[in-house]
Amino acid sequence: MPYEFFLALRHLRSRQKRRLARVTAFIAIIGIAVGVAALIVALSLANGFRDEMRDKILSGTAHLTVMRSDGQPMPEYEVVANRITRVDGVVAASGTTYDGAVLTGPKGSAYAVLRGIDGTSPQAASDINRSLVAGSAARLIENSENQSDLPYVVLGAELATRTGLQVDDAAEVIPANAAFSAANAGRRHVRIAGIFRSGLFEYDSTWVYLPLHTAAAFSGNSHAASVISVQVRNIYDVNQTAARVRELLGSSYATVDWQEANRPLFTALALERRIGVVVIALIILIAALNITTTLILVVMERRRDIAVLNAMGATGRSIMTIFVMEGAIIGALGAFAGVALGALATLIANRYRLVSLPADVYSISNVPLNLHLHSVLIAALVAFALSIIATLYPAHAAASIRPAEMLRDAQ
Numbered sequence: 023m024p025y026e027f028f029l030a031l032r033h034l035r036s037r038q039k040r041r042l043a044r045v046t047a048f049i050a051i052i053g054i055a056v057g058v059a060a061l062i063v064a065l066s067l068a069n070g071f072r073d074e075m076r077d078k079i080l081s082g083t084a085h086l087t088v089m090r091s092d093g094q095p096m097p098e099y100e101v102v103a104n105r106i107t108r109v110d111g112v113v114a115a116s117g118t119t120y121d122g123a124v125l126t127g128p129k130g131s132a133y134a135v136l137r138g139i140d141g142t143s144p145q146a147a148s149d150i151n152r153s154l155v156a157g158s159a160a161r162l163i164e165n166s167e168n169q170s171d172l173p174y175v176v177l178g179a180e181l182a183t184r185t186g187l188q189v190d191d192a193a194e195v196i197p198a199n200a201a202f203s204a205a206n207a208g209r210r211h212v213r214i215a216g217i218f219r220s221g222l223f224e225y226d227s228t229w230v231y232l233p234l235h236t237a238a239a240f241s242g243n244s245h246a247a248s249v250i251s252v253q254v255r256n257i258y259d260v261n262q263t264a265a266r267v268r269e270l271l272g273s274s275y276a277t278v279d280w281q282e283a284n285r286p287l288f289t290a291l292a293l294e295r296r297i298g299v300v301v302i303a304l305i306i307l308i309a310a311l312n313i314t315t316t317l318i319l320v321v322m323e324r325r326r327d328i329a330v331l332n333a334m335g336a337t338g339r340s341i342m343t344i345f346v347m348e349g350a351i352i353g354a355l356g357a358f359a360g361v362a363l364g365a366l367a368t369l370i371a372n373r374y375r376l377v378s379l380p381a382d383v384y385s386i387s388n389v390p391l392n393l394h395l396h397s398v399l400i401a402a403l404v405a406f407a408l409s410i411i412a413t414l415y416p417a418h419a420a421a422s423i424r425p426a427e428m429l430r431d432a433q
Contacts, residue, residue: 025340026340026343026344026347027347029344030344030345030347030348030351031351033320033324033344033348034047034348034351034352042319043316043319043320043323046312046315046316046319047312047313047316047352049312050309050310050312050313050315050316050352050356051352051355051356051359052356052359053306053308053309053310053312053356054306054309054310054352054353054356054357054359054360054405054409055356055357055359055360055363056309056360056363057302057305057306057309057356057360057405058306058356058357058359058360058361058363058364058401058402058404058405059360059361059363059364059367060302060305060364061299061302061303061306061360061364061400061401061404061405062360062361062364062365062367062368062393062397062398062401063364063367063368063371063391064298064299064302065295065298065299065394065397065400065401066364066368066391066392066393066394066397067377067389067391068291068294068295068298069391069392069393069394069397070377070389070390070391070392071291071386071389072288072291072292072295073390073392074221074386074389074390075222075287075288075291075385075386076284076288078220078221078222078225078385078386079222079280079284080257080280081149081152081153081220081221081222082149082153082220082222082225082229083251083280083283084118084249084251084252084253084280085252085253085254085257085260085279085280086251086252086253086254086260086263086264086267086277086278086279086280087249087250087251087252087277087278087279087283088102088106088115088249088250088252088267088271088275088276088277089248089249089250089275089276089277089278090274090275090276091273091274091275091276092274095238095243095246095247095248096117096246096247096248096249096250097243097245097246099117099246099247099250100117102250102271102275103115103116103117103250105270105271106250106252106267106270106271109263109266109267109270110263110266111254111255111256111259111262111263111266112252112253112254112255112263112267113145113253113254113255114143114144114145114252114253115250115251115252115253116139116140116142116143116145116146116250116251117138117140117234117247117249117250117251118137118138118139118140118146118234118247118248118249118250118251119136119137119138119234119237119238119241119247119248119249120135120136120137120248120249121135121136121138121197121198121199121237121240121241121248122134122135122136122197122198123135123136123195123196123197123198123230123240124195124196124198125177125181125185125187125193125194125195125230126185126193126194126195126196127182127185127186127187127191127193127194128185128186128187128191129184129185129186130184130185130186131185132181132184132185132227132228133228134177134181134195134228134229134230135228135229135230136195136197136230136232136237136240137229137230137231137232137237138232138233138234138235138236138237138238138247139162139231139232139233139234140234140247141162141163141233141234145253146251147159147163150162150176150216150218150231153218153219153220153221154176154216154217154218155179155217155218155219156188156189156216156217157176157189157190157214157215157216157217158215158216159176159215159216159231161174161215161216162174162175162176162215162216162231162232162233172192172211172212172213173210173212173213173232173233173236174212174213174214174215174232174233175193175212175213175214175215175230175231175232176214176215176216176217176218176230176231176232177214177217177218177229177230177231178217178218178219178220178225178226178227178228178229178230179217179218179219179226180223180226180227180381181226181227181228181229181230182214182217184227187214188214188217189214189215189216189217190213190214191213191214192211192212192213192214193211193212193213193214194209194210194211194212195209195210195211195212195230195240196209196210197210197240197241199241199242210240212232212236218231221386221387222385222386223381223382223385223386223387224385226381227382234247252267257280260279260280260281261279261281264277264279299400299404303404303408306404306405306408307408307412309356310353310405310408310409310411310412311412313349313352313353313409313412313413314412314413314415314416316348316349316352317345317348317349317412317413317416317417317420318415318416318419320345320348320416321345321416321419321420321423324420325423328341328420328423328425329423329424329425330425332423332424332425333425338421338422339421341417341420341421341423342417342418342420342421343417344417344420345413345416345417345420346410346413346414346417348413349409349410349412349413349417350406350409350410350413352409353405353406353408353409353410353412354406354409356405356409357401357402357405357406357409358402360401360402360405361398361401361402364393364398364401365393365398367391368391368393371391372390372391375388377389377390377391
């Protein structure tokens with residue numbers, strides 16, 4: 023064991039006439055632990071909110087959206103979708119539409135987004151079934167194939183509550199492009215096949231799934247899709263997949279991936295995360311200043327010992343190393359305790375769902391705390407680095423002690 027490390031441990035463990043230094047060291051460890059735990063919880067909360075928003079958004083929308091460059095509907099969407107599925111990295115592709123409408127039920131009317139679903143797409147059916155809370159999507163798919171007179175639809179839970187609609191109820195739909203020259207112009211009737219809850223308020227409060235041919239008829243474009251929804255194998259490799267799709271289809275088609283469509287949201291979340299790290303790092307820095315106080319007290323009490331070490335041949339660098347190691351030990355203990363405390367806090371928060379939010383304000387009602395390894399490492403390294411910085415002044419002061427003068431004054 024290097025003697026610098028041995029002396030650093032000896033100073034921290036010594037109990038003779040060092041009660042004040044021990045108290046400040048203990049306070050420093052507690053302060054750093056609390057700061058690290060707070061940083062881990064903040065990063066886990068930011069990760070959880072970002073991941074939850076991403077998962078909820080992607081559960082209802084495409085990873086990649088393909089459309090005509092001129093914005094016109096695509097009657098040949100099936101052919102285009104089959105070509106896209108052959109692109110490397112693409113899992114599924116199907117036609118869909120997005121149109122505004124007014125949905126009317128027993129309790130009143132509400133704005134809705136009509137999303138046409140291709141009944142032949144297994145991915146579309148799977149997405150709906152995953153979030154159903156009442157009814158069945160089977161009738162919606164069968165209706166898509168049979169094209170019966172009264173179409174079946176699946177609507178969001180919040181929209182169902184707002185309009186008072188339940189499974190098997192009949193509802194009235196007025197498409198946004200309907201003409202109002204006559205009292206009943208443009209009015210359509212649908213039957214509720216199921217109710218879904220995705221967990222994202224925007225979807226649950228506005229979306230209505232219906233067969234693609236019905237949605238196309240509502241918008242006045244018989245058997246045509248407005249866009250093609252593409253699911254990719256790797257959502258973080260969507261840019262490269264989009265480039266391959268554009269190369270295949272040519273300049274007549276354009277693409278928008280999920281990152282482009284939601285860039286403002288995720289940019290704001292990233293900025294919030296960075297600001298949180300900076301603010302809590304300042305809290306850790308304040309806690310680390312207790313290390314400076316502790317080491318100054320140690321230097322004052324150990325001046326004669328430092329002078330003896332100098333007289334025995336210890337260099338100024340070795341003296342500095344002793345006190346830097348003392349601060350590093352305190353910082354490491356605080357970081358370790360903080361990691362344990364932060365991990366425990368995230369587990370408790372997730373177990374009892376402590377972070378609940380108003381869904382109409384934050385889009386999601388509950389935020390899990392996602393503890394990532396790199397977040398733990400960031401918190402621990404920030405605390406350890408600030409602890410090292412806090413040792414520099416007292417370590418330099420210890421190295422600057424002149425042994426001859428100190429020994430002379432001690433006599």
